Amino acid sequence: xxxxxxxxxxxxVVPFPARPARVTPPRVTPPPPRVSLPAAAPRLYSxxxxxAAAAAARPGGKCCRAPAPSPGKEGGGSPEAGPCTPGTSExxxxxxxxxxxxxxxxxxxxxELFSLKDLFDARVHLGHKKGCRHRFMxxxxxxxxxxxxxxxxxxxxxxxxxxLNFTAHIAYRKGIILFISRKRQxxxxxxxxxxxxxxxxxxxxxxxxxxxxAHIQFGPGVRLPDLLVFLSSLNNVFEPHVAIRDAAKMxxxxxxxxxxxxxxxxITYPIPGNDDSPTAMELYCKLFRMTIIRAKDKRxxxxxFNELRSKAEGN
Amino acid sequence: MAGNRMQxxxxxxxxxxxxxxxxxxxxxxxxxxxxxFPPLREPVYRLPxxxxxxxxxxxxxxxxxxxxxxxxxxxxxGSGPRPFNLSQSNYKSTCxxxxxxxxxxxxxxxxxxxxxxxxxxxxxxxxxIILQRRGTDKVAQEDHQGVETRGSVLHLQLQxxxxxxxxxxxxxxxxxxxxxxxxxxxxxxx
Numbered sequence: 001x002x003x004x005x006x007x008x009x010x011x012x013v014v015p016f017p018a019r020p021a022r023v024t025p026p027r028v029t030p031p032p033p034r035v036s037l038p039a040a041a042p043r044l045y046s047x048x049x050x051x052a053a054a055a056a057a058r059p060g061g062k063c064c065r066a067p068a069p070s071p072g073k074e075g076g077g078s079p080e081a082g083p084c085t086p087g088t089s090e091x092x093x094x095x096x097x098x099x100x101x102x103x104x105x106x107x108x109x110x111x112e113l114f115s116l117k118d119l120f121d122a123r124v125h126l127g128h129k130k131g132c133r134h135r136f137m138x139x140x141x142x143x144x145x146x147x148x149x150x151x152x153x154x155x156x157x158x159x160x161x162x163x164l165n166f167t168a169h170i171a172y173r174k175g176i177i178l179f180i181s182r183k184r185q186x187x188x189x190x191x192x193x194x195x196x197x198x199x200x201x202x203x204x205x206x207x208x209x210x211x212x213x214a215h216i217q218f219g220p221g222v223r224l225p226d227l228l229v230f231l232s233s234l235n236n237v238f239e240p241h242v243a244i245r246d247a248a249k250m251x252x253x254x255x256x257x258x259x260x261x262x263x264x265x266x267i268t269y270p271i272p273g274n275d276d277s278p279t280a281m282e283l284y285c286k287l288f289r290m291t292i293i294r295a296k297d298k299r300x301x302x303x304x305f306n307e308l309r310s311k312a313e314g315n
Numbered sequence: 316m317a318g319n320r321m322q323x324x325x326x327x328x329x330x331x332x333x334x335x336x337x338x339x340x341x342x343x344x345x346x347x348x349x350x351x352f353p354p355l356r357e358p359v360y361r362l363p364x365x366x367x368x369x370x371x372x373x374x375x376x377x378x379x380x381x382x383x384x385x386x387x388x389x390x391x392x393g394s395g396p397r398p399f400n401l402s403q404s405n406y407k408s409t410c411x412x413x414x415x416x417x418x419x420x421x422x423x424x425x426x427x428x429x430x431x432x433x434x435x436x437x438x439x440x441x442x443x444i445i446l447q448r449r450g451t452d453k454v455a456q457e458d459h460q461g462v463e464t465r466g467s468v469l470h471l472q473l474q475x476x477x478x479x480x481x482x483x484x485x486x487x488x489x490x491x492x493x494x495x496x497x498x499x500x501x502x503x504x505x
Contacts, residue, residue, distance in 0.1 A: 102351040121404060133374070135363060143377035150377060162354060169348040212320070226344045248322035251331050253345050268327060268358045
């Protein structure tokens, strides 16, 4: 492309058709390698019988790929999804494995991961201006300092503890967790958090039928996420993210950080807090990552422990 | 495979519980966890209706006793000489020091209420913090709003500044000549 320059006296711009047309050969993209979605993302298709194992070249369109989950995971644990486990003894062990954490109020000790001072230093208490306030966020707001809403951190502590506890239990039960945030500033952070946890993230444009029309968009037998975590519950035009409504439709629980301009009604476990500051977002990402990793480690430990115990009993 | 997509009726939990009771779905992963640790508010859909009639602000404004002193400080001296350093969490701004000094002098109780403000200013000056007044030219500007040209307002500002300096020189003997120069140089922010 010629660098544009000032015209000299008497010069005229040469109109486009007069220039020799640049002929580029038509690009022929090679057809993408045929990888079945079940092979690429085995965790999402646990109920579909696995085809012949093909090398997983590219992940399925929607999710950030998790580090390869071993196929052994599907066979072992959950009696709810997947093929039925043989033998009642295994089932009772699994039941005990799953029901035991529910009896403790804080099995994964999520309370020690954060403190009020941490929340304050990360500026979680700062809300938007008075004019942006959503009516349903009023119970969570402590007060208004010179027209800026200040979120009540005592309530945030309670909500955060509940939300992290729920997330930990879901991760313990090998549920699929999907992180959603439509903030461009933090999309990389959210995706890397999901990658480190071994879970999934969706920080791009949300197509209409991703959850509600999943069996047509992703193929039959796809497993939907068991928990959606919203690190910012608004989309780019400051409206509630479509996934909140879709998750409520598909009976999927949600955990979400709600700022003072968000609608917390449909979110199962809202966390009133700031979703605009980088420090606050880093704190949330850190907390979710630590809880999920902790829960998964605990699950592995319990399984190993049970295996050893059953071997010892067997011998 | 059945389901209930009516997100505006009941919560996720109530719909799933009812479907389970009928027996059309298998128990989902999260059901027991939700039953054991329910949220503080059941996530039922509510229509975001605006308030009608006289709108009462439910959220209370946050004000402290020290805000009166702060307001007066900012009115008289403008924003302090030093910029705020927000990266330190234990940072004390000039205004904060002023307020603390004010409270100290108030607790001592030797000075009268009206003189307290000026005394705090003098005390801060003694400890090395220099405060520039900006109260007088604000008043001058309001009087001549829209009538005078910009040049004459500036002239007036400089005049008031000059008067202030002369007045201050008489009051406080600690004034250094350097300080007078700095006061002449920067036109006061308004």
